Every structure is written in structure tokens, then in C-alpha cells.
Amino acid sequence: MPYDEKSISDFEATLKSHARQLVESLEQGRFGEAVEMIHRLNQARDYGLYVEVGKLTRELHNAIVKLDLDARYKHGEPSQMADANDRLSYVVEMTEKAANRTMDLVEECMPLADYVSQEAQSLATDWKRFMQREMNADQFRDLTRRIDQFLSRSLDSGEQLSGHLRGILLAQDFQDLTGQVIKRVTQLITEVEVNLLQLVVMAGKVDRFAGIQHDHEQMRTERQMSDKKVPSRGEGPQIHADKRDDVVTGQDDVDDLLSSLGF
């Protein structure tokens, strides 16, 4: 890297030697020379700063290009960020489709299962009457007709039910596809994090050349203030509920909390 430690140590070495000469001139009363040294110190600082800021600007530009943060499409190719956006939209779409497909099939299964259990219940009652010889010939003929009908409809329902269950099974294939997509997006985020970290390191070097001091205490306070989110905004699902004290871990916790409030 061009803005390496060497240029900084060169710069610092120049500062030191000029400073030493400055002190020497002052102690020996050579004020003209001292002023000249102060001028050279300034020059060294300015020069170092210009050169390094120039280098850093180039590096910064490269790093930003590498980050590929531009959300637009370039030359018909999506940038990494636009691509990640597309991929996540695809995940939302796939999971929604799978959920709807599953619910469609479940809704179709329900009346079939209801028919089988209700009709079986009703037939069982009548069958019991027949076994206890509480049925006349006409009623028995009616019962056999109903059993016949039940058997043929159950056969159809059974086939439909297994077909739908297979459909529900297949609708879960989204997990494989969305899993792959999410893994790639996670990878991208890791890369972006590494590149951002490099930017932070570069910014640190600029600070060192320019002699800028940051008020870390104030920055921390500001961050804490902005972290305190308005509760009505909503945070969505908690991923690490078991590791946080301010979050409930389940319905039992909610019930306990509400009952402690007099609910």
C-alpha cells in the first residue's frame, strides 16, 4: 500500500530532526534560523499532508468502487448491492409462494378429512344399532347403501389427501433455494464489512497526518442516544431472545409479565 507505515515514519523522522534543530537554534540564540526551521516544519507537514491525502483519496476511491455499493444497474449488470436486493426479494417471493401453496392444499384437505371422520362417526352409530339387532330391513338396506357410498368416497378422499400431502412436502423445496441465496448475501455482507474496516483504517491514517483528535466519549454518547429506539417503531422478531434481559422468550413470559401488571 502506498500510504504505508514508511511514509508516516519518514514524515515523523523529518518532524523530529527539524524540531531538534529548532530547539538548538533557539537555545543558541539564532532566531533567524529558528524561524526558518519553523517554516520547514510547516512545509514538511503540508507536503506530507498533500501527498498522503492525495494517495488516500485514490485508495478511498478504489475501496468504494470495490465495495460496489451503487444500487443501480451498470452496463446491464447489477451491482453487488442491487443483486443482493434482488436475491432477498426472491426469498420473500419464494417463501410467500410456498406458504400460500401449502395453505391452499391444507384448505382443500380439510373438508375431505372432515367428511371421512364425520361420516365414519355417523356410520359407527348406525352399525352399532345393527349389531345390537335394533334395525329393520329397510334401515339396513339404507345403511348398506351409505356404507357403499362412504367406501367409494373414502377411497377418492384418501387418494386426494395423499396427493395434497405430497404437494405440501414439495412446497418445502423453497428452503433449499432460499437457503443458498441467503448464504450468498451473508457472504457479501462479510466482504463489505472487511472493505469498510479498511476504510476505517485509512481514515485513521489521515487523522494521524492531520493531527485530528476525535471526541470518542461524545461519539459514544451520540451513538447510544440514537440506539435508543422509539419502542412504538417495532423491532421485528428477536433472534437472540434467550441472551437478552429486556426481551421475553415466549408466550409464558408474556403471560407472566401481563399478570404481574394485573391482567
Next chain:
Amino acid sequence: MKILIVDDFSTMRRIIKNLLRDLGFTNTAEADDGTTALPMLQSGSFDFLVTDWNMPSMSGIDLLRAVRADERLKQIPVLMVTAEAKRDQIIEAAQAGVNGYVVKPFTAQVLKEKIDKIFERVNG
């Protein structure tokens, strides 16, 4: 018994609608956000409101507050079904006058329990 289900995800509305139907509540309507739900509540005699918290333009907690502030609506029992699980939020909802709070993911049994409890209290 007419119930309004408010959630920005259509699949979640559908799940809740199905569970409610299993519990014998067949008269339901849906809204995808507080801003669409409020006029529906104001114009359509609803007896019960089931709402999510986190929604794009008007959140469930704001909808709850709007309902409680409206003379004609303030008696409607409100059940919150949400992924919001911070203690502060649950307390906030309780203070705003929620009648029940269910955290996602939830089971059919939990939903039934909370609804039964709400009606027990409302009718009792």
C-alpha cells in the same frame, strides 16, 4: 361476531383467518395496515380486532391508541399478535389498553386461549 384481522403479510392474515374459522368465527375481514384498518373499523360494526404491531405506515400500537381514543370504537376488544417481544413494548401495549398479547410464532391453542379469555372477561 365480526372480526377484523390486521397484518401487513397476507400469509399471516390467512393463517389467523383459518385458525379463527376453526374456532367458529367465520365473519372476518382483513386490512394490511393501521391506516386502512381504521376507516374499516369506523364504518363497519366490528366486534373484535386482531392486529400485528410492526406495519409500514400505521403500526398496531398506534391503531390501538386510535381505537381507544375513538368514542364509538373504544369498547372493541383488541388482541395483539406480533413478533415484538421487548418487555417495554408489552408494557406499552398494556398501558394503551390491549386486551391480549400473543407473540409470534404462536400455536392455535394459544390463540384460542387468549380469545376465550378476552370474551370471558368482556361478557363476565
